[in-house]
Amino acid sequence: MSGLDGIGVKVIDAGGDGSARAVLREIETLLTVLVEKGEEGSIDLSSLPLTPEAYDLLEETLGEGEVTAEVSSLGVTRVHETGIPGVWWVTHYNEDDDVMAEFIEVTHCPEILLTPEDDVKDGLEALRARLFEENMNKSSVE
Amino acid sequence: MQDETLLDILKKRGVSRRAFLKFCAAATSLMALPPTMASAVAEALAKAKRPSVIWLSFQECTGCTESLTRSFSPTLESLIFDAISLDYHETLQAAAGTAAEAARETAMKENWGKYLLLVDGSVSTRGGGYYSTVAGKTNLETLKEAAAGAAAVVCIGTCSSFGGIPYAKPNPTGAVPVSDIVKDKPVIHVPGCPPIPAVITGVLVQYLTFGTIPDLDELGRPRSYYGDTIHDRCYRRPYYDQGKFAKSFDDEGARNGWCLFELGCKGPTTHNVCATTKWNQGTSFPIQSGHGCLGCSEPNFWDNGSFYQALSTPIDSVAAAAATAAVVGVAAGVGVGIANHHAKAKAKAEHETVTVNDLEK
Numbered sequence: 001m002s003g004l005d006g007i008g009v010k011v012i013d014a015g016g017d018g019s020a021r022a023v024l025r026e027i028e029t030l031l032t033v034l035v036e037k038g039e040e041g042s043i044d045l046s047s048l049p050l051t052p053e054a055y056d057l058l059e060e061t062l063g064e065g066e067v068t069a070e071v072s073s074l075g076v077t078r079v080h081e082t083g084i085p086g087v088w089w090v091t092h093y094n095e096d097d098d099v100m101a102e103f104i105e106v107t108h109c110p111e112i113l114l115t116p117e118d119d120v121k122d123g124l125e126a127l128r129a130r131l132f133e134e135n136m137n138k139s140s141v142e
Numbered sequence: 143m144q145d146e147t148l149l150d151i152l153k154k155r156g157v158s159r160r161a162f163l164k165f166c167a168a169a170t171s172l173m174a175l176p177p178t179m180a181s182a183v184a185e186a187l188a189k190a191k192r193p194s195v196i197w198l199s200f201q202e203c204t205g206c207t208e209s210l211t212r213s214f215s216p217t218l219e220s221l222i223f224d225a226i227s228l229d230y231h232e233t234l235q236a237a238a239g240t241a242a243e244a245a246r247e248t249a250m251k252e253n254w255g256k257y258l259l260l261v262d263g264s265v266s267t268r269g270g271g272y273y274s275t276v277a278g279k280t281n282l283e284t285l286k287e288a289a290a291g292a293a294a295v296v297c298i299g300t301c302s303s304f305g306g307i308p309y310a311k312p313n314p315t316g317a318v319p320v321s322d323i324v325k326d327k328p329v330i331h332v333p334g335c336p337p338i339p340a341v342i343t344g345v346l347v348q349y350l351t352f353g354t355i356p357d358l359d360e361l362g363r364p365r366s367y368y369g370d371t372i373h374d375r376c377y378r379r380p381y382y383d384q385g386k387f388a389k390s391f392d393d394e395g396a397r398n399g400w401c402l403f404e405l406g407c408k409g410p411t412t413h414n415v416c417a418t419t420k421w422n423q424g425t426s427f428p429i430q431s432g433h434g435c436l437g438c439s440e441p442n443f444w445d446n447g448s449f450y451q452a453l454s455t456p457i458d459s460v461a462a463a464a465a466t467a468a469v470v471g472v473a474a475g476v477g478v479g480i481a482n483h484h485a486k487a488k489a490k491a492e493h494e495t496v497t498v499n500d501l502e503k
Contacts, residue, residue, distance in 0.1 A: 044171050046171050046418070046419075049376070049377050049418050071160060074157065092168055098423050098424070100164075101170075101172075103167070105177075118159060119159055119160075
């Protein structure tokens with residue numbers, strides 16, 4: 001890609017951050033709904049024509065919050081809470097580190113971070129099996 | 143195998159529940175559904191059965207298959223590919239000759255009334271369709287036979303959807319789109335030359351997920367992907383609104399990344415998601431690379447005049463759209479347009495064949 005630098009192309013800002021402002025207003029609406037009704041919402045960023053400038057404006061306005069998390073499952077998913085509590089930025093990558101999907105989630109906690117209920121049940125079984133095995137090992141040593 | 147659900151298949155591949163959730167979030171985005179639908183998608187996909195898919199290739203260039211098999215996100219696409227049972231595809235299947243045809247016939251018999259029929263390429267009809275045959279059968283014959291037992295037909299690409307390049311004048315093979323032949327089954331058009339891989343997969347996922355065909359526009363295209371024009375979602379749109387146009391491919395305007403309307407961009411009349419989904423791992427799309435849209439997901443895109451003539455040039459079906467565009471204040475091209483119109487009318491009067499050179503005179 002570095003060869004492109006040699007070509008005299010300059011892209012001048014069209015002042016096209018309009019979509020970022022629209023997204024920010026939508027976040028405001030979703031956050032109002034979360035506060036007033038407790039209903040969660042999200043915005044699919046990959047379906048919007050966001051320019052790099054629009055992205056910058058979104059990131060700048062929302063800022064960085066207290067929580068950053070990474071989920072390793074079918075590639076990495078990076079999750080962080082923005083500087084606006086309740087507004088989360090969730091980016092799903094595939095195993096080649098390409099973005100598969102990107103969302104702004106307006107919620108108390110994104111679902112991808114919660115342990116699925118069936119996994120908790122499986123977890124309990126797994127733990128019991130491990131403890132049982134340990135007991136067996138112990139008794140066989142004694 | 144047929145009773146396995148998608149979740150069973152994914153579990154076998156070591157996909158965790160969280161990964162499944164992620165898969166569903168990406169699939170929801172792929173289907174252009176609101177993100178709040180992700181849980182409904184997850185629920186439906188967990189129960190979805192593995193459908194049999196038969197892919198027939200007629201008068202085509204295999205570009206559509208190339209587009210799909212080299213698609214953007216190996217994880218998601220390969221998972222979906224594993225989730226369908228692709229029982230016949232001339233380019234991808236291991237079997238050849240009689241064995242391949244036998245595989246198709248078996249799949250059809252076993253899944254009669256239930257399989258999904260994918261078609262790329264247009265169908266030759268002249269002289270009974272002998273211009274294009276596979277295994278001694280005309281495409282016309284094969285299509286009729288396969289469509290009879292299909293649940294639905296998905297036309298992959300502009301050729302099967304609208305006739306495409308084989309259908310372009312003078313159409314020596316009497317090529318027609320699939321919908322001219324198949325009248326009694328739902329036919330979904332996924333045009334593009336080729337279609338964006340994510341769109342092909344998205345339509346398949348939709349069928350896999352809900353077992354239904356998506357909401358279609360008047361040309362049979364899923365509204366979720368073909369609802370907006372390229373122009374509606376183009377990042378260069380603000381320049382159009384400001385009246386800033388590139389006048390040639392190497393002028394100041396082109397270097398500044400201004401609107402390519404006057405250089406023949408068909409974005410305003412072309413319905414597709416190139417401007418948002420983009421190509422090559424979401425890298426770019428034609429307009430971002432400095433070239434106007436060719437309008438490849440629209441009917442007759444090959445016969446709608448030069449790719450480099452502004453839309454304000456009145457030619458056949460684009461004339462209506464051009465009228466609107468002209469009102470916006472694009473004066474250039476109109477003079478050329480009138481001349482162009484004469485060339486076309488003259489050619490039409492004399493003969494059906496119109497070459498690009500005729501139009502550019």
